[in-house]
Amino acid sequence: MSAWLAERRDLAAQSNALLPVPTLSDEHWRFTSLRGIDFDAFRAVEAPAPGEIAGAILAAGDHAGRVVVRDGGAVVDELSEAAAAQGVAFGSLRRLAEERPELVEPLLGTIVGYDEKFAAENGALWTDGVLLHVPAGVKVAEPFHVAYEIATEGAAQQWRALIVVEEGAEATLVEEHLSGLPGYANGVAEVQVGVAGHLTYVVVQDRCDAALHFAAHRAEIAKDGLLDWAACSTGARTGKTRMETRLTGEGATGRLSGVYVVDDKRHLDLDTTQEHDAPNAVSDLAFKGVLLDEARSVWRGVIRVAEGAQGTDSYQENRNLLLSSKARADSIPGLEIDTNDVRCTHGATAGPVDPMLRFYLMSRGVPAAEAERVIVEGFLEEALERIPDERIRVALTEHVMRRIPS
Amino acid sequence: MADLVIRNLHANIADTDTEILKGIDLEMSRGEIHAIMGPNGSGKSTLSHVLMGHPGYEVTAGEVLFMGEDLLELEADERSRAGLFLSFQYPFAVPGVTVANFIRMAVNAHRKGGPEGEDDPIRIPEFRKQLQEAMELLEIDKSMSSRSLNEGFSGGEKKRFEILQMAMLKPSIAILDETDSGLDIDALRIVSGGINQLVGPDMGALIITHYQRILDHVKPDRIHVLMDGRIVRSGGPELAHELESSGYAGIAEEVSA
Ligand SMILES: Nc1ncnc2c1ncn2[C@@H]1O[C@H](COP(=O)(O)OP(=O)(O)O)[C@@H](O)[C@H]1O
Ligand SMILES: [Mg+2]
Numbered sequence: 336m337s338a339w340l341a342e343r344r345d346l347a348a349q350s351n352a353l354l355p356v357p358t359l360s361d362e363h364w365r366f367t368s369l370r371g372i373d374f375d376a377f378r379a380v381e382a383p384a385p386g387e388i389a390g391a392i393l394a395a396g397d398h399a400g401r402v403v404v405r406d407g408g409a410v411v412d413e414l415s416e417a418a419a420a421q422g423v424a425f426g427s428l429r430r431l432a433e434e435r436p437e438l439v440e441p442l443l444g445t446i447v448g449y450d451e452k453f454a455a456e457n458g459a460l461w462t463d464g465v466l467l468h469v470p471a472g473v474k475v476a477e478p479f480h481v482a483y484e485i486a487t488e489g490a491a492q493q494w495r496a497l498i499v500v501e502e503g504a505e506a507t508l509v510e511e512h513l514s515g516l517p518g519y520a521n522g523v524a525e526v527q528v529g530v531a532g533h534l535t536y537v538v539v540q541d542r543c544d545a546a547l548h549f550a551a552h553r554a555e556i557a558k559d560g561l562l563d564w565a566a567c568s569t570g571a572r573t574g575k576t577r578m579e580t581r582l583t584g585e586g587a588t589g590r591l592s593g594v595y596v597v598d599d600k601r602h603l604d605l606d607t608t609q610e611h612d613a614p615n616a617v618s619d620l621a622f623k624g625v626l627l628d629e630a631r632s633v634w635r636g637v638i639r640v641a642e643g644a645q646g647t648d649s650y651q652e653n654r655n656l657l658l659s660s661k662a663r664a665d666s667i668p669g670l671e672i673d674t675n676d677v678r679c680t681h682g683a684t685a686g687p688v689d690p691m692l693r694f695y696l697m698s699r700g701v702p703a704a705e706a707e708r709v710i711v712e713g714f715l716e717e718a719l720e721r722i723p724d725e726r727i728r729v730a731l732t733e734h735v736m737r738r739i740p741s
Numbered sequence: 742m743a744d745l746v747i748r749n750l751h752a753n754i755a756d757t758d759t760e761i762l763k764g765i766d767l768e769m770s771r772g773e774i775h776a777i778m779g780p781n782g783s784g785k786s787t788l789s790h791v792l793m794g795h796p797g798y799e800v801t802a803g804e805v806l807f808m809g810e811d812l813l814e815l816e817a818d819e820r821s822r823a824g825l826f827l828s829f830q831y832p833f834a835v836p837g838v839t840v841a842n843f844i845r846m847a848v849n850a851h852r853k854g855g856p857e858g859e860d861d862p863i864r865i866p867e868f869r870k871q872l873q874e875a876m877e878l879l880e881i882d883k884s885m886s887s888r889s890l891n892e893g894f895s896g897g898e899k900k901r902f903e904i905l906q907m908a909m910l911k912p913s914i915a916i917l918d919e920t921d922s923g924l925d926i927d928a929l930r931i932v933s934g935g936i937n938q939l940v941g942p943d944m945g946a947l948i949i950t951h952y953q954r955i956l957d958h959v960k961p962d963r964i965h966v967l968m969d970g971r972i973v974r975s976g977g978p979e980l981a982h983e984l985e986s987s988g989y990a991g992i993a994e995e996v997s998a
Contacts, residue, residue: 690796695833698793699847699906700821702856709846713837713889720837 339440340432347458350449357452366633366665367575367604372547377491377519379462380406388482390514392539392734393727399477399506400425400467406490407462418475423506424468425479428495431466438468443497446525447553453575454551457493457523464495464522467508471501471529478507478535478724485518485546496524500532502557507535507724514570517545526554528562530584535563537727541734542570544599551577558584558613565722567731568595568603569738575604582609582616582644592721593622594731596738597630597662607636607651611677615646623718624655625711625739626662637669640677647677655685656714658707658739704741711739742809743768744945745914750803752791761787763970764803769963771913771945776956778949778981779967780989785949786830788967789918793827794820808913822851826912828903830919830949834891840902841872841886844909851910875908878938880931896923904935911939916947921955933958953981966992 336344356374357364383405388394394401399418402425403411409427418425424435432439449455465481483494500506512520520542528534534554542548548571556562566578580589589609597603609618624632634653655664666683688710696706715735722728745768752762761784769775779785791798792805794817805812807825815823835843845868852861863871876883879901891899900920907915917936921929936959940946948959956964956978964980965972966989974980974992984992 689833692833692835694793694795694817695829696835697817698821698827698829699843699910700818700850701846702818702850703816704856705846705850706818709838710835713835716837 337433337436339436343444344459347444347449347455351452351455351459354452354455363606363635367573367602372573374519377489379460379493380487380490381408381462383408383410384486385410388484388513390541391482391511392541393509393511393537393730394480394482396726397477398480399423399475400479402426402465402481404463404465404481404483404492404494405486406492409463415477421473421475422470423473423475424466426466428464428466428497429462435466438499439466439497442499442525442527446527446555447523447551451551453521453549454523457495457521461493461495461523466496467498467506469500469504469506472503474505478509480509480511482511482513483520483522484513485515485520485543488516488518490516490518492518492520492522494520494522496522498524498526498534498536500528500534502529503531504529505533507537509537509727510539512540512542512548512570514541514543515546517543519547520549522550524550524552526552526562528554528556528560530557531559532557533561533563535723536565537722538564538566539731539734540566540568540570540574540576542574544570544572544601546571548574548576551579553577553579553581554589555581555583556587556589559586560584561588561590563590563723565592567593567735568597568605569735571601571603573602575606577606579608580610580618582611582613582618585613585615587613587616589618590721591618591620592718593620594715594718594735595622595624595632596627596735597624597632598627598738600629602631604633605635607634609636609638609649609651611638611640611644611647611649614644616644617648618650620651621718621721622653623715624653624664625658625715626655626664627658627740629659629661631662632664633667634665635667635669636681637671638679638681640672640674640679642673644674645676647674647679649677649679650681652682654683654714656711657685657687658711708736708739708741712736742806744770744808746806748804750791750805751801752787752798753801755797755799760801761798761970762791765970765972767965767972769914769945769947772940772942773945773963774940774948774959774961775946776948776950776961776964776981777967778951778953778964778984780951783967784970785951785967786918789827789916789949792916793817793825818850819855821910822854824913826907826910826915828900828907828915828917828920830922832891832899832903834889834894836889836892838890839887840890843890844872844906847906848909871909875905878908879905879935881905897925897928900924901928901932904932908935908939912944914945914947916949918949919951920948921950921952929955929958953985956981968993
């Protein structure tokens with residue numbers, strides 16, 4: 336391992352050793368209890384079994400590159416000739432940290448630091464993941480695809496991603512966390528969108544219903560850059576995902592869309608930020624969730640507007656449909672504004688399907704059960720329709736609707 | 742027997758003792774146009790909702806026969822498939838469901854005939870053709886069909902889309918609850934034209950209104966005056982003119998006298 340990387344791991348390990356496992360008294364963990372989880376029971380699996388992946392939702396069609404990380408390592412590591420010829424670097428982060436340190440060293444650990452327990456643990460222990468580096472001015476039409484899978488029961492998967500779209504570049508990255516087997520996943524994704532760059536980033540979390548899923552995704556968007564970010568969560572027993580967006584340059588735009596369906600006794604915790612550090616930037620967050628059975632979701636979203644970020648236009652909404660009287664959704668919006676001349680709005684709701692709306696559909700001949708499904712699909716569609724790629728949008732719609740019993 | 746027979750219908754707001762309908766009698770059949778007129782709050786919408794199977798009301802007495810069947814035994818969707826239609830006074834927005842998809846779903850639900858029925862979806866080109874024809878009849882811009890139904894629609898647009906659904910579902914009896922309100926003169930003429938074209942041997946209309954306005958365009962065979970949950974008078978088209986000159990107050994005096 337290169338000296339710089341060993342040093343960085345060491346730094347993270349020191350921080351990890353000092354940080355306690357968060358409890359309900361930590362602000363960000365008020366609704367998600369880690370009690371009873373024996374993190375030591377999960378072990379790193381270094382030599383993953385070969386073979387194709389199962390259960391991917393968005394793997395069909397042509398891709399500019401493909402990586403599959405199984406347990407601790409990449410088992411598929413491909414980049415199309417066309418994309419390679421354009422100067423794109425894409426593939427296993429473990430491999431590219433050695434082969435292309437000039438792309439990794441300056442950024443790794445600078446966007447998501449080591450001051451939070453899970454991020455620190457990941458910084459010390461990550462085994463593989465993906466690097467996407469799209470050089471200035473390069474536009475790649477076909478999506479890149481990365482899949483993370485736990486194929487050994489009880490495995491700990493410490494994955495890490497570094498995604499850079501330079502000035503004026505354009506790319507789409509699809510990231511899937513596959514169903515696989517029960518285990519513990521902890522990951523970090525660091526994302527940088529350069530000046531007038533454009534990244535479409537689609538993250539699907541469909542981990543096995545007995546798995547634990549923790550992830551910190553953090554993106555920085557430079558002047559006039561655009562990040563179109565869609566997250567879809569349907570899996571994991573307990574999942575906590577940080578999805579942070581920092582607008583660092585004037586006129587940057589973050590479009591943050593989320594869809595989740597949670598059933599059984601599963602628990603999903605989404606923690607988002609929209610950090611406006613530059614003037615005239617736009618962030619627009621819309622998360623929609625459907626809760627079944629005894630499932631529980633928590634969304635905590637903060638809009639932070641720094642001093643000097645005049646002309647900020649920021650919006651956040653979280654809407655939840657409760658399809659069972661025992662399901663529960665908590666929404667905790669927050670505004671921290673240190674400047675004048677901003678437009679920040681938010682909204683949050685949770686409730687059952689409107690019986691009057693169901694009656695309206697039934698009055699057109701549609702049976703009650705079908706009416707309810709159509710209302711749910713329409714509800715989620717309002718977030719899904721924000722996904723620009725039609726193929727991805729259709730596949731995700733079908734995927735989430737399979738989770739709704741008919 | 743008439744296609745729709747309402748006898749001594751009483752209804753409360755569900756789970757309360759508040760009676761809104763206090764004994765309604767009315768009979769009508771396909772090919773006929775009846776109007777129910779009455780002041781605000783007299784129970785017109787409640788009657789239309791109760792007939793359609795709205796969950797917010799409870800029938801406490803009386804009966805309703807529709808095409809010879811006990812209507813009150815049926816769920817709202819079954820009533821629709823049996824041939825009853827309600828154009829809502831306040832139609833609902835259906836987020837994320839386009840006009841075209843909504844109507845196609847309804848058409849297919851009718852073709853299937855119920856959860857136990859066999860799927861018999863209308864072919865898409867055939868559906869498009871029918872929808873386009875109905876939209877032309879009601880002078881609705883084509884581009885509207887890909888919008889979410891009723892979302893952000895003006896009051897008048899919503900009413901037009903109710904009639905569009907009626908045109909596509911071809912009910913035996915259509916109840917039109919204040920379909921004229923929210924329509925400007927031109928829209929009223931277009932929508933009335935649509936209604937007139939659809940009423941015939943296969944369809945009757947029960948037009949609910951508190952103005953006489955729509956009745957200048959759609960000529961009723963019978964008019965019923967509803968006040969405080971009861972039909973206090975029934976008569977021919979001339980009753981509308983009497984109402985216009987003496988108002989509901991006049992009728993009320995006459996009834997209590
Ligand atoms: N769900 C309800 N809850 C409370 N009051 C109701 C409800 N439905 C109807 N009402 C009351 O019943 C009366 C009749 O209402 P409605 O049928 O809407 O009258 P109309 O359509 O003739 O204007 C009104 O006084 C109205 O306030
Ligand atoms: Mg009314």
